[in-house]
Amino acid sequence: MALSFFGRRLLPGKQFLFHSLRNNGYVVLVPEIGEDLPEKNPLLQNDGLPEFNNITIEQCMAAIAKQTLELESGVRDIEKLLQEKEPTNIFKEVFQVLEEIGAPLDLTWGLAKTLYLGNSTLMPTKSYLSIHDRAKRARAAKFNSTPIYECVKKELLKENVKRSDEETRVLKKFALEGKLNGLELPDSSKIGLKQILNKLTTERTQFKQKVDICSKQFSHIIHDVNVVRDFPPDLLKMVAQNSDKFLEGPWKITLEPNIYMPVMENCPDREIRWNVWQALVNRGSGYGDRDLATGIHLEGIRYARRDLAKLLGFETYADMSMETKMAESVTNVNNMLHVLLERAKPAQDKELENLYEFALERGFRGSRIELWDVPYWRNKQRNSLFNYKEEVFKEYFPLQTVLTGLFELCEKLFNVTIKQRNNISTWHKDVKFYDIFEHHQSAPIAGFYIDPYARTNEKIKVQQSNGWMVGIQNQSKITDTRPLAALIFNFEPPVGEKQSYLTFKEVKYLFHKFGLSLQHLMTNTNYSEVSGSSNIEWDAVEVSGHVFSHWLFNKEVINSISSHQQTGEKLPSEMFNSLMKVHKHLAGLDLSRELYLAALDLELHYSKEYWLDVVKKLWPQFRSFPLDKLDSHPCSFTQIFIEEWAAAYYSHVWSRMIAADVYSAFHEVQGDEQKIQEVGKRFKNTFLTLGGSCHPSKIFRSFRGRDPSPNALLSSLGLKRKKVEKQ
Template identity: 55%
Template sequence: MALSFLRSSVIARNVKRQLYQNKRNAGYVVLIPEIGEDAENTLLSDNGLPEFSDLSIEKCIATISKQSLEYEQGVRQIEHASEDCKNAFKEVFTPLEKLDTQLELTWGMAKTLYLGNSSLMPTKSYIQIHERAHKARSTKFNSEPIFQAAITEKNRLKNLTDEEQRLLDKYILEGKLNGLDVKGIKRERLNNILSGLQKERQMFRDKVNIANKVFTSTITDPSVMREFPDSLLQSMTLGSDPTKGPWKVTLQPHIYEPFMQYCSDREYRWNTWQAHVQRCSNYVNKEIETGSNLENIRGLRKEQAAILGYETYGDMSMETKMAGSVENVNNVLDSLLESARSMQDAEIELLQRYAQERGFDVKLEHWDIPYWQRKQKWSLYGFDEEKIREYFPLPRVITSLFNLCSKLFNIQIVERTGPHTWHKDVKFYDVYDESSQAPIANFYLDPYARQDEKIRIYDDAGWHIAIRNKCTSTATTPLSALIFNFQAPTADKPSLMTFNEVGILFQRFGHSLRHLLTKANYSEVAGLSNVEWDAAEVCGQVMTHWLYDPETIRSVSSHVETGEPIPEDIVKNLRNIRGHMSGYNLCKELYLSRLDLELHTKKDFWRDIVRDMWPKYHALPFDKYDSHPLSFTKIFSEEWGSAYYCRLWSRMIAADIYSAFEEARKADQDILEVGKRYKDTFLAVGGSCHPSEVFRRFRGRDPSPHALLQNLGLPKKAMIEE
């Protein structure tokens, strides 16, 4: 996972001091402790599972340092052996698999502990571990002898399996993108570019983090907060009583997003919105403006791509994507926009009417949409996330989710007591296939929010961590952790979930199934490893579609006090609600996806690109002070440059996959046959076959955006009701 959220407030303060005093880039020095007996791998129990109850920062750092050194030494030995090897799979790639096993496990344990209990694994310590492990693992993809061994083996062998082909292709592509076939002055320049990019991206991230904290607004009037849910009041309160205030507004995502939806005071909304879209611009604070960093990143990425033989950075990025080319992506985005844009105009007009009928007598602006969108959703569908919690007690939802997976994929998920965990709330499960006597995989489930112990970000409320991959040569089975921030139970009530949270649980668990049920032999291409970026979220998205199946939603729900199933009108509304302002929502996503690609394929100044694109995607006019690209961390400081479209692409593929289940149901065919085919393709194959081929094996054709549009209610021509 990218490190966008890995900076604590302490680190942010340190960075701020650096920015204001000496303009130096923030960085981290990894200190490797002396290696002695304490550095032995004491992190595992006798049963081979992590010893979380006895895990310490010191043990993690000592172990990862020892394993990293051993890894780097092992790569050098394999490099030497590769010079005269007769069978690269036996003499190079299988030994590399064995090297990976222990390092990946320790790295995964540290990440799990960081996300599951950051008080036991603070941010700074995890970054130290992450960067040391990442540096070690990258040595095999920066190795010229291993790169050449992969090329030689691919040319030598004619009857490679899909998995073997993908393994060799991965090493060859990684080597190419790392510049292993670039020599002389160009290679030296490439290294300088990569170093410069790292510094610029770090500076961009740190400035945005500071900007998120610099803006604050205090609300003392309780009437402004009357519509806010209790959980949001709790997060914003500065006093001891969340109902009395005062309350603090910040630009942190888990505050900003819901604040804009629930704040009834237009002036507060405007103030917060303009601070949000002007972050890191010259309009606010020149000390933390990111415009220069943004253009430097674009320039360096363009030069990087050129040295590696690509016309643009966007073209280079497509090497690791299912879509294959920028042109293919743009064609799909344009086809979706054709349906979504006219619908957006109709939706804004209807929302304006709705607001006017309730006394809002001015034209809707950007800062008004989230608030009135939520209000309209409630009026149309009686939909309020907080009010339907009582129908989704977590124990019922989890049981139903496991039963659905057992039915569709012929597996059994059984809780096991005994394994050590990082908290008493964490449960451990074994996964059995229909033919297995022993578990084929295992996972931890840590469902509840814990104040000051877990990372909180609004748009990513849960994580799946692949702690250990499947690997035949080392006889290891998949192990993962699912970590969420759901409402904790009380003495008299279980944890109650919003429908959105149920979707998050289904999405993350569907994602984990690709890791847990893989049949691949090499860990480097097993499960989620080596899956093209724009296909990585497909299996999670497929799982969320089941929540719009009436039978499934009824099985998942049960009133916490009466046990009654969720009312039919709510079931119907939950299905219809996906289409609420779907044109507006989709256009926002299409815009950001295309903006990312334009910024990485064109030379124009960023603001000129924005001004040119804006009216094609938005019904509301562009605000001349809006500087949103300057805080677009996903593409400039994380790994999503020329890849922001990936989540939308995964949604399109997932909708098409799920439509196969719907077609079978309508034709009175056995959906379990479709479930088996899905398990045998997407879940079993993982990264050992190109996703385009996997899709064709499952669906018998290439993917289409039609199913996604249909789910969102967008195929029909937009019409405003009279």
């Protein structure tokens, strides 16, 4: 029996897709194992790279069927040996064997993910789901084995045993997974565990279904062309009921994320903005249709999680969540939230005051700025103050130039070389493959694919996500496998002679995903269990991605990735300064919102107070708006009640705080190339090389020489308290 939310850690950005798809009710059909399946992996070429050109669904299904049974059989064999005698060397007799029997399955699973996200015509959803679910269940076998768990616990209790930090992390991973899967419970309690998990699944499913129905039910039709006069062409096409005549209307507004925010930013009609906003925050409230109220399911989920935590030996679900977090305790998280709030809340108040004055000067008639006013007037103020027009900035960032500059930055910081390799088997002609070489080494240490362009009929596209980083194969010295990854995006493809250009938001997204991929690709571990992002605490797993995003606010890096589509000139200094100011625009408002949601999530999973009482207590502490009587936002807070962020939403802010502190080490030595390279080497040897083989707190201290501080994040957002000069 496995707790699905403590199973295999999918790489950031894709776990939500896989989780939501598992609720579609597909029947998992595991094919018969092909008798003629060759011993040599039919999915690989002689050079060890996947034979994407010729991989078929049938091959993947047959390979998964064979490999899952081999893994499960191998686990049973290990269990028999452990029951007969205690191992003399647990790493050789247990973990080395697990690595060897699990590696083929992990690779096939990674290939299936890549095909599914890169070309869903080659790997349709239904086929992928059967592979994904079967592989996940098989991989869970080693974490649900009582003999292996008991052996691990005995090993951890041994004194004066010499073992590496990596070996200790492997042991602790299996011990924690076993505990969270209920292996310490007596048989009588395991029945109760199963009942709680079933209850939790039922409540989450009903919560999701009702929120989905509420989201789909709402629409607002606009007939007045004056209302949509400032809508960007892409938005007009999305909302036009006839996309061929998108300038004529009518236009249908929905709550889809890619429609909601652009509409709120560009709609001048305040009444329409209020209507769309209240529909969003009203979902699940039951005000309109009591049958669609989610409050009872929200409390049911909280109740079940509380029971689950108690049964497994934790005071609260929030305390249980901290077992897999860098922060380690609820107290540490709350301290971080309130230290940041001390600067964010006053800044929020001042920002809203300035925004209100700006709006009044331009005809606003309200007595105050409300939540449904902020996106519209924010957009107006940003364009007015900083002359920020996304389409103008887009002319400076051709994809190939951005990639070249990104690779050069990586090569400079980490003393590696990135080379494209041609004539590689791929799933589409647009896909390119690159090797990473250490300095003075002839053999690559890792490789990655980049599939950059959107393909409407082939690629999976999820709202609010422009792409994926897939870890195809993990580093493992035991199985002699090198890291392999795929970066799959949905950027605008080239048209004729015109190459692909990226918005600055897309450039930032590319840098972030590449930073994540480096943590997967440059790990140097013995065990795949702690390689790359595997086994990294949830609140630290995005750190490397955020570190790379910070480099976009370095003028030299911007110069290396920019080239105007007509003149070829670099991004002008005034436009770079504009980017810096846009980054800090209403930063107090944004941070206060994130801090509120983090605090709300944590309190809902820590206290027993009714959800609305929790909201009423926390809202005035963090937000500078009155709480609207229709605002029932927790009733549609799917990230914590449906997705995997329960008692973990704070991780978004925490990882940004850690990353800002890490990047500040580079910023402190800016202008000194030698020192920058020294910091880069230190970053490589800690955050990238160690992966999940060392606790992130220890990694941070090795890199920075101290514990983390929020000062760098506050400074990067323009929220750090200015020093008062003595007279």
